[in-house]
Amino acid sequence: MxxxxxxxxxxxxxxxxxxxxxxxDLDALQTHVSGLMKTLPSRCRLFYAMKANSEAPILKALAPLVHGFEVASLGEVRKVRAISPEAPIIFGGPGKTDEEIEGAIDLGLYLLHVESRHELQRIGRIAHRRGVEVPILLRVNLHGALPQATLAMAGRPTQFGIDEAALPDLIRLAVALKNVKLAGFHLHSLSNQLDPEQHVRLIALYCARVRRWIETFGLKIDYINAGGGVGVNYADLTRQFDWNCFSERLAGMLQVECPPGAGVLFECGRYLTAxxxxxxxxxxxxxxxxxxxxxxxxxxxxxxxxxxxxxxxxxxxxxxxxxxxxxxxxxxxxxxxxxxxxxxxxxxxxxxxxxxxxxxxxxxxxxxxxxxxxxxxxxxxxxxxxxxxxxxxxxxxxxxxxxxxxxxxxxxxxxxx
The missing domain is CATH 2.40.37.10 (Lyase, Ornithine Decarboxylase; Chain A, domain 1)
Structure with a gap:
Protein backbone atom coordinates (compact mmCIF):
# COMPACT_ATOMS: atom_id res chain seq x y z
CA MET A 1 0.00 0.00 0.00
CA ASP A 25 0.13 -2.97 -7.56
CA LEU A 26 1.31 -5.53 -10.12
CA ASP A 27 4.24 -6.67 -7.97
CA ALA A 28 1.87 -7.49 -5.10
CA LEU A 29 -0.41 -9.32 -7.53
CA GLN A 30 2.38 -11.53 -8.86
CA THR A 31 3.77 -12.23 -5.38
CA HIS A 32 0.34 -13.25 -4.13
CA VAL A 33 -0.49 -15.53 -7.06
CA SER A 34 3.00 -17.08 -7.12
CA GLY A 35 2.46 -18.07 -3.49
CA LEU A 36 -0.87 -19.70 -4.32
CA MET A 37 0.66 -21.68 -7.16
CA LYS A 38 3.52 -22.98 -5.02
CA THR A 39 1.21 -24.53 -2.44
CA LEU A 40 -1.43 -25.85 -4.86
CA PRO A 41 -1.57 -29.70 -4.75
CA SER A 42 0.15 -31.31 -7.74
CA ARG A 43 -3.01 -32.77 -9.25
CA CYS A 44 -4.71 -29.35 -9.28
CA ARG A 45 -4.66 -26.54 -11.82
CA LEU A 46 -5.54 -22.91 -11.16
CA PHE A 47 -7.22 -20.83 -13.87
CA TYR A 48 -7.91 -17.11 -13.53
CA ALA A 49 -11.61 -16.21 -13.84
CA MET A 50 -11.07 -13.01 -15.75
CA LYS A 51 -14.59 -11.68 -15.21
CA ALA A 52 -13.16 -10.34 -11.94
CA ASN A 53 -10.82 -7.98 -13.80
CA SER A 54 -10.00 -8.30 -17.49
CA GLU A 55 -7.71 -5.30 -17.93
CA ALA A 56 -4.78 -6.18 -20.20
CA PRO A 57 -1.97 -5.36 -17.70
CA ILE A 58 -3.63 -7.66 -15.15
CA LEU A 59 -3.87 -10.49 -17.70
CA LYS A 60 -0.25 -9.98 -18.76
CA ALA A 61 0.93 -10.11 -15.15
CA LEU A 62 -0.97 -13.35 -14.52
CA ALA A 63 -0.32 -15.18 -17.80
CA PRO A 64 3.13 -16.55 -16.81
CA LEU A 65 1.83 -17.73 -13.43
CA VAL A 66 -1.59 -19.37 -13.78
CA HIS A 67 -2.44 -22.51 -15.75
CA GLY A 68 -4.83 -20.58 -17.98
CA PHE A 69 -7.92 -18.37 -18.07
CA GLU A 70 -11.61 -18.96 -17.50
CA VAL A 71 -13.78 -16.79 -19.73
CA ALA A 72 -17.51 -16.15 -20.07
CA SER A 73 -17.80 -14.53 -23.52
CA LEU A 74 -16.14 -14.44 -26.91
CA GLY A 75 -14.97 -10.94 -26.04
CA GLU A 76 -13.03 -12.37 -23.11
CA VAL A 77 -11.58 -15.09 -25.35
CA ARG A 78 -10.27 -12.35 -27.63
CA LYS A 79 -8.78 -10.46 -24.69
CA VAL A 80 -6.83 -13.56 -23.68
CA ARG A 81 -5.60 -14.15 -27.22
CA ALA A 82 -4.50 -10.50 -27.45
CA ILE A 83 -1.97 -11.15 -24.68
CA SER A 84 -1.24 -14.85 -25.25
CA PRO A 85 -1.72 -16.98 -28.39
CA GLU A 86 -1.37 -20.22 -26.45
CA ALA A 87 -2.80 -19.79 -22.93
CA PRO A 88 -5.35 -22.54 -22.16
CA ILE A 89 -8.91 -21.21 -22.10
CA ILE A 90 -11.97 -22.62 -20.34
CA PHE A 91 -15.22 -21.14 -21.66
CA GLY A 92 -18.19 -21.10 -19.26
CA GLY A 93 -21.41 -19.29 -18.52
CA PRO A 94 -25.07 -19.70 -19.56
CA GLY A 95 -26.46 -18.49 -22.87
CA LYS A 96 -23.58 -19.04 -25.30
CA THR A 97 -24.47 -18.19 -28.90
CA ASP A 98 -23.43 -20.25 -31.93
CA GLU A 99 -21.15 -17.37 -32.91
CA GLU A 100 -19.41 -17.52 -29.53
CA ILE A 101 -18.98 -21.29 -29.67
CA GLU A 102 -17.56 -21.18 -33.19
CA GLY A 103 -15.36 -18.19 -32.43
CA ALA A 104 -13.95 -19.86 -29.33
CA ILE A 105 -13.21 -23.02 -31.31
CA ASP A 106 -11.37 -20.93 -33.91
CA LEU A 107 -9.29 -19.14 -31.28
CA GLY A 108 -8.43 -22.29 -29.36
CA LEU A 109 -10.29 -23.91 -26.47
CA TYR A 110 -9.05 -26.08 -23.64
CA LEU A 111 -12.50 -26.95 -22.30
CA LEU A 112 -16.07 -25.83 -22.91
CA HIS A 113 -18.63 -25.89 -20.09
CA VAL A 114 -22.06 -27.17 -21.12
CA GLU A 115 -25.07 -25.63 -19.37
CA SER A 116 -28.05 -27.45 -20.93
CA ARG A 117 -29.22 -30.18 -23.30
CA HIS A 118 -29.89 -27.65 -26.05
CA GLU A 119 -26.40 -26.18 -25.69
CA LEU A 120 -24.89 -29.66 -25.85
CA GLN A 121 -26.81 -30.44 -29.03
CA ARG A 122 -25.67 -27.19 -30.65
CA ILE A 123 -22.05 -27.85 -29.68
CA GLY A 124 -22.27 -31.34 -31.16
CA ARG A 125 -23.77 -29.99 -34.39
CA ILE A 126 -21.13 -27.26 -34.74
CA ALA A 127 -18.26 -29.66 -33.96
CA HIS A 128 -19.56 -32.22 -36.49
CA ARG A 129 -19.96 -29.59 -39.21
CA ARG A 130 -16.43 -28.31 -38.64
CA GLY A 131 -14.87 -31.77 -38.29
CA VAL A 132 -13.33 -31.10 -34.87
CA GLU A 133 -13.59 -32.70 -31.44
CA VAL A 134 -14.67 -30.37 -28.65
CA PRO A 135 -13.75 -31.35 -25.06
CA ILE A 136 -16.57 -30.49 -22.69
CA LEU A 137 -17.44 -30.47 -19.00
CA LEU A 138 -21.09 -30.84 -18.01
CA ARG A 139 -21.98 -28.18 -15.45
CA VAL A 140 -24.24 -29.69 -12.80
CA ASN A 141 -26.55 -27.94 -10.35
CA LEU A 142 -26.37 -30.40 -7.47
CA HIS A 143 -29.25 -31.39 -5.23
CA GLY A 144 -28.96 -31.53 -1.48
CA ALA A 145 -27.54 -29.33 1.26
CA LEU A 146 -24.42 -27.33 0.40
CA PRO A 147 -22.31 -24.99 2.57
CA GLN A 148 -23.58 -21.42 2.87
CA ALA A 149 -21.78 -18.51 1.23
CA THR A 150 -22.51 -15.00 -0.05
CA LEU A 151 -23.78 -16.24 -3.43
CA ALA A 152 -25.18 -19.67 -4.32
CA MET A 153 -25.31 -21.05 -7.86
CA ALA A 154 -26.39 -24.61 -6.99
CA GLY A 155 -28.35 -26.58 -4.44
CA ARG A 156 -31.35 -24.39 -5.29
CA PRO A 157 -33.17 -23.13 -8.41
CA THR A 158 -30.81 -20.93 -10.47
CA GLN A 159 -30.09 -20.34 -14.14
CA PHE A 160 -26.76 -22.16 -13.83
CA GLY A 161 -25.98 -25.69 -14.89
CA ILE A 162 -27.93 -28.88 -15.49
CA ASP A 163 -30.37 -30.07 -12.86
CA GLU A 164 -28.75 -33.12 -11.29
CA ALA A 165 -31.99 -35.06 -11.86
CA ALA A 166 -31.57 -34.58 -15.63
CA LEU A 167 -27.87 -35.49 -15.67
CA PRO A 168 -28.17 -39.18 -16.70
CA ASP A 169 -29.83 -38.20 -19.99
CA LEU A 170 -27.14 -35.58 -20.68
CA ILE A 171 -24.32 -38.00 -19.94
CA ARG A 172 -25.75 -40.53 -22.40
CA LEU A 173 -26.11 -37.83 -25.06
CA ALA A 174 -22.58 -36.50 -24.52
CA VAL A 175 -21.10 -40.00 -24.81
CA ALA A 176 -23.09 -40.66 -28.01
CA LEU A 177 -22.02 -37.48 -29.83
CA LYS A 178 -19.08 -38.33 -32.10
CA ASN A 179 -17.45 -34.90 -32.12
CA VAL A 180 -17.77 -34.23 -28.41
CA LYS A 181 -15.45 -35.56 -25.71
CA LEU A 182 -16.90 -35.73 -22.21
CA ALA A 183 -13.81 -34.74 -20.23
CA GLY A 184 -15.51 -34.32 -16.86
CA PHE A 185 -17.86 -32.22 -14.78
CA HIS A 186 -18.09 -28.63 -13.63
CA LEU A 187 -19.58 -28.18 -10.15
CA HIS A 188 -19.14 -24.52 -9.18
CA SER A 189 -21.84 -24.10 -6.54
CA LEU A 190 -21.13 -21.02 -4.44
CA SER A 191 -19.14 -17.82 -4.21
CA ASN A 192 -17.14 -15.98 -1.54
CA GLN A 193 -16.45 -18.90 0.77
CA LEU A 194 -14.28 -17.76 3.69
CA ASP A 195 -13.92 -21.07 5.54
CA PRO A 196 -11.12 -23.24 4.05
CA GLU A 197 -12.22 -26.43 5.80
CA GLN A 198 -15.80 -26.01 4.58
CA HIS A 199 -14.46 -25.53 1.07
CA VAL A 200 -12.44 -28.75 1.27
CA ARG A 201 -15.56 -30.58 2.43
CA LEU A 202 -17.47 -29.18 -0.53
CA ILE A 203 -14.83 -30.45 -2.96
CA ALA A 204 -14.94 -33.83 -1.23
CA LEU A 205 -18.68 -33.87 -1.95
CA TYR A 206 -17.92 -33.11 -5.60
CA CYS A 207 -15.49 -36.02 -5.73
CA ALA A 208 -18.06 -38.39 -4.21
CA ARG A 209 -20.74 -37.40 -6.74
CA VAL A 210 -18.39 -37.75 -9.68
CA ARG A 211 -17.21 -41.18 -8.49
CA ARG A 212 -20.85 -42.27 -8.43
CA TRP A 213 -21.42 -41.04 -11.99
CA ILE A 214 -18.23 -42.72 -13.19
CA GLU A 215 -19.32 -46.05 -11.73
CA THR A 216 -22.92 -45.78 -12.92
CA PHE A 217 -22.13 -44.87 -16.51
CA GLY A 218 -18.72 -46.51 -16.96
CA LEU A 219 -16.97 -43.20 -17.60
CA LYS A 220 -13.33 -42.26 -17.77
CA ILE A 221 -12.89 -38.58 -17.07
CA ASP A 222 -9.98 -36.16 -16.94
CA TYR A 223 -11.26 -33.32 -14.76
CA ILE A 224 -13.44 -32.27 -11.89
CA ASN A 225 -13.86 -28.50 -12.11
CA ALA A 226 -14.52 -27.13 -8.63
CA GLY A 227 -15.00 -23.61 -10.00
CA GLY A 228 -14.05 -20.61 -7.92
CA GLY A 229 -15.77 -19.61 -4.73
CA VAL A 230 -12.73 -18.68 -2.63
CA GLY A 231 -13.75 -15.44 -1.00
CA VAL A 232 -12.56 -12.09 0.28
CA ASN A 233 -13.53 -10.80 3.72
CA TYR A 234 -14.46 -7.17 3.12
CA ALA A 235 -15.78 -6.80 6.68
CA ASP A 236 -12.39 -7.59 8.26
CA LEU A 237 -9.46 -7.26 5.88
CA THR A 238 -7.09 -8.79 8.45
CA ARG A 239 -8.93 -12.14 8.41
CA GLN A 240 -8.81 -13.59 4.92
CA PHE A 241 -9.28 -17.08 3.51
CA ASP A 242 -6.39 -19.26 4.72
CA TRP A 243 -5.01 -20.63 1.45
CA ASN A 244 -2.19 -22.58 3.10
CA CYS A 245 -4.64 -24.39 5.36
CA PHE A 246 -6.90 -25.03 2.38
CA SER A 247 -4.09 -26.45 0.23
CA GLU A 248 -2.84 -28.72 3.00
CA ARG A 249 -6.30 -30.12 3.79
CA LEU A 250 -7.13 -30.39 0.08
CA ALA A 251 -4.02 -32.44 -0.74
CA GLY A 252 -4.83 -35.01 1.94
CA MET A 253 -8.50 -35.23 0.97
CA LEU A 254 -7.78 -35.69 -2.74
CA GLN A 255 -5.46 -38.63 -2.08
CA VAL A 256 -8.43 -40.46 -0.57
CA GLU A 257 -11.51 -39.12 -2.35
CA CYS A 258 -10.56 -38.00 -5.86
CA PRO A 259 -11.33 -40.48 -8.67
CA PRO A 260 -8.14 -42.10 -10.06
CA GLY A 261 -6.66 -40.23 -12.99
CA ALA A 262 -8.81 -37.11 -12.52
CA GLY A 263 -7.31 -33.67 -12.03
CA VAL A 264 -9.06 -30.88 -10.13
CA LEU A 265 -9.48 -27.47 -11.73
CA PHE A 266 -10.10 -24.17 -9.96
CA GLU A 267 -11.38 -20.96 -11.56
CA CYS A 268 -10.59 -18.23 -9.04
CA GLY A 269 -11.02 -14.54 -9.82
CA ARG A 270 -11.78 -12.38 -6.78
CA TYR A 271 -9.23 -14.09 -4.53
CA LEU A 272 -6.44 -13.54 -7.05
CA THR A 273 -6.85 -9.87 -7.91
CA ALA A 274 -8.92 -8.13 -5.21
Missing part, protein backbone atom coordinates in the same frame (compact mmCIF):
# COMPACT_ATOMS: atom_id res chain seq x y z
CA UNK A 2 2.84 2.41 0.73
CA UNK A 3 3.93 2.36 -2.91
CA UNK A 4 0.41 3.41 -3.88
CA UNK A 5 0.28 6.20 -1.28
CA UNK A 6 3.67 7.55 -2.35
CA UNK A 7 2.50 7.61 -5.96
CA UNK A 8 -0.67 9.49 -5.01
CA UNK A 9 1.27 12.14 -3.07
CA UNK A 10 3.56 12.73 -6.07
CA UNK A 11 0.62 12.94 -8.41
CA UNK A 12 -1.38 15.35 -6.26
CA UNK A 13 1.64 17.58 -5.69
CA UNK A 14 2.16 17.87 -9.45
CA UNK A 15 -1.46 18.31 -10.54
CA UNK A 16 -4.33 20.19 -8.84
CA UNK A 17 -6.99 18.22 -10.75
CA UNK A 18 -9.21 16.15 -8.39
CA UNK A 19 -7.98 12.57 -8.23
CA UNK A 20 -10.09 9.63 -9.36
CA UNK A 21 -8.30 6.41 -10.27
CA UNK A 22 -7.95 2.70 -9.91
CA UNK A 23 -4.39 1.93 -8.88
CA UNK A 24 -3.01 -1.59 -9.20
CA UNK A 275 -6.04 -7.22 -2.91
CA UNK A 276 -3.82 -5.72 -5.62
CA UNK A 277 -6.28 -2.96 -6.54
CA UNK A 278 -7.27 0.34 -4.92
CA UNK A 279 -9.99 2.79 -5.81
CA UNK A 280 -8.80 6.26 -4.86
CA UNK A 281 -10.89 9.39 -5.07
CA UNK A 282 -10.82 12.93 -3.76
CA UNK A 283 -13.28 14.46 -1.31
CA UNK A 284 -15.09 17.25 -3.19
CA UNK A 285 -17.42 18.40 -0.45
CA UNK A 286 -18.37 17.79 3.17
CA UNK A 287 -21.93 18.51 4.22
CA UNK A 288 -24.47 17.81 6.94
CA UNK A 289 -28.03 16.71 6.29
CA UNK A 290 -30.63 15.83 8.94
CA UNK A 291 -27.90 15.37 11.51
CA UNK A 292 -25.64 13.13 9.37
CA UNK A 293 -22.30 14.01 7.80
CA UNK A 294 -21.60 13.21 4.16
CA UNK A 295 -18.36 13.26 2.22
CA UNK A 296 -19.05 13.73 -1.50
CA UNK A 297 -16.34 12.16 -3.64
CA UNK A 298 -15.04 12.62 -7.16
CA UNK A 299 -16.51 9.33 -8.36
CA UNK A 300 -18.87 6.78 -6.90
CA UNK A 301 -20.68 3.54 -7.71
CA UNK A 302 -20.52 4.21 -11.48
CA UNK A 303 -16.79 3.46 -11.07
CA UNK A 304 -16.80 1.20 -8.02
CA UNK A 305 -20.11 -0.62 -7.81
CA UNK A 306 -18.92 -3.42 -5.54
CA UNK A 307 -20.20 -1.91 -2.23
CA UNK A 308 -23.68 -1.41 -3.67
CA UNK A 309 -23.71 -4.79 -5.39
CA UNK A 310 -22.69 -6.61 -2.21
CA UNK A 311 -24.58 -4.23 0.09
CA UNK A 312 -21.66 -3.57 2.37
CA UNK A 313 -19.81 -0.56 3.72
CA UNK A 314 -16.42 -0.77 2.04
CA UNK A 315 -13.38 -0.07 4.23
CA UNK A 316 -11.20 2.91 3.35
CA UNK A 317 -8.28 4.89 4.67
CA UNK A 318 -7.70 8.63 4.48
CA UNK A 319 -4.66 9.97 2.66
CA UNK A 320 -4.16 13.55 3.91
CA UNK A 321 -3.36 16.11 1.22
CA UNK A 322 -1.71 19.37 2.25
CA UNK A 323 -2.53 21.24 -0.94
CA UNK A 324 -5.40 23.75 -0.72
CA UNK A 325 -5.80 26.18 -3.61
CA UNK A 326 -8.81 28.21 -2.48
CA UNK A 327 -8.63 31.62 -0.69
CA UNK A 328 -11.27 30.63 1.89
CA UNK A 329 -11.05 28.26 4.85
CA UNK A 330 -10.88 24.53 4.32
CA UNK A 331 -13.91 22.61 5.69
CA UNK A 332 -13.14 19.58 7.83
CA UNK A 333 -14.70 16.96 10.09
CA UNK A 334 -13.18 16.02 13.43
CA UNK A 335 -13.96 12.86 15.40
CA UNK A 336 -17.22 12.25 13.59
CA UNK A 337 -19.13 9.59 11.69
CA UNK A 338 -19.29 10.12 7.95
CA UNK A 339 -21.08 8.47 5.04
CA UNK A 340 -19.20 8.45 1.75
CA UNK A 341 -21.42 9.30 -1.23
CA UNK A 342 -20.70 9.60 -4.94
CA UNK A 343 -21.75 12.07 -7.62
CA UNK A 344 -24.76 10.18 -9.00
CA UNK A 345 -28.31 11.48 -8.72
CA UNK A 346 -29.50 8.60 -6.57
CA UNK A 347 -29.44 8.06 -2.79
CA UNK A 348 -28.08 4.56 -3.46
CA UNK A 349 -24.70 5.93 -4.57
CA UNK A 350 -23.04 5.11 -1.24
CA UNK A 351 -19.64 3.45 -0.80
CA UNK A 352 -19.38 3.50 3.01
CA UNK A 353 -21.83 4.29 5.80
CA UNK A 354 -21.41 5.89 9.22
CA UNK A 355 -17.65 5.41 9.47
CA UNK A 356 -15.92 6.98 12.46
CA UNK A 357 -13.03 9.22 11.37
CA UNK A 358 -10.65 11.34 13.41
CA UNK A 359 -10.10 14.00 10.75
CA UNK A 360 -11.28 14.48 7.16
CA UNK A 361 -10.93 17.58 4.98
CA UNK A 362 -12.16 18.54 1.55
CA UNK A 363 -9.28 17.75 -0.78
CA UNK A 364 -8.09 14.67 1.14
CA UNK A 365 -8.04 11.35 -0.68
CA UNK A 366 -10.02 8.24 0.23
CA UNK A 367 -8.25 4.99 -0.55
CA UNK A 368 -10.51 1.95 -0.89
CA UNK A 369 -8.44 -1.28 -0.76
CA UNK A 370 -9.42 -4.69 -2.16
CA UNK A 371 -10.84 -3.00 -5.26
CA UNK A 372 -8.96 -5.14 -7.80
CA UNK A 373 -11.89 -7.48 -8.47
CA UNK A 374 -15.48 -6.73 -9.46
CA UNK A 375 -14.90 -3.01 -9.09
CA UNK A 376 -14.52 -1.26 -12.42
CA UNK A 377 -15.45 -4.45 -14.32
CA UNK A 378 -19.07 -4.54 -13.06
CA UNK A 379 -19.80 -0.83 -12.84
CA UNK A 380 -22.19 1.30 -14.91
CA UNK A 381 -19.38 3.34 -16.42
CA UNK A 382 -21.41 5.79 -18.50
CA UNK A 383 -24.36 6.50 -16.23
CA UNK A 384 -24.69 10.33 -16.17
CA UNK A 385 -21.65 10.50 -18.51
CA UNK A 386 -19.13 11.36 -15.81
CA UNK A 387 -15.46 10.95 -16.79
CA UNK A 388 -13.93 7.53 -16.38
CA UNK A 389 -11.25 7.11 -13.72
CA UNK A 390 -7.62 6.72 -14.65
CA UNK A 391 -6.15 3.22 -14.42
CA UNK A 392 -2.64 3.18 -12.97
CA UNK A 393 -0.45 0.08 -12.92
CA UNK A 394 2.55 0.25 -10.58
CA UNK A 395 5.55 -2.06 -10.67
CA UNK A 396 9.06 -1.70 -9.29
CA UNK A 397 10.31 -4.33 -11.76
CA UNK A 398 9.22 -2.32 -14.78
CA UNK A 399 7.75 1.04 -15.83
CA UNK A 400 4.39 2.01 -14.39
CA UNK A 401 1.56 2.09 -16.89
CA UNK A 402 -0.88 4.99 -16.76
CA UNK A 403 -4.01 4.34 -18.79
CA UNK A 404 -6.21 7.41 -18.95
CA UNK A 405 -9.64 7.10 -20.51
CA UNK A 406 -9.34 8.30 -24.15
CA UNK A 407 -12.46 10.44 -23.84
CA UNK A 408 -10.95 12.29 -20.90
CA UNK A 409 -7.74 12.87 -22.86
CA UNK A 410 -9.72 14.17 -25.85
CA UNK A 411 -11.70 16.50 -23.60
CA UNK A 412 -8.51 17.87 -22.07
CA UNK A 413 -7.03 18.48 -25.53
CA UNK A 414 -10.23 20.26 -26.57
CA UNK A 415 -10.07 22.54 -23.50
CA UNK A 416 -6.42 23.34 -24.20
CA UNK A 417 -7.19 24.17 -27.84
Missing amino acids: QQVIDYLHRRKKANPKPVCAFVY ACGYYVTEVLDIKQNHGKHYAIINGGSHHFRLPAAWQHSHPFSIVPVARWDYPFSRPELLDSEVTVAGQLCTPKDILARDVRISRLRIGDLLLFPYAGAYGWSISCHDFLSHPHPDHIYLSETGPAADKTDPRQAAARRSRRD
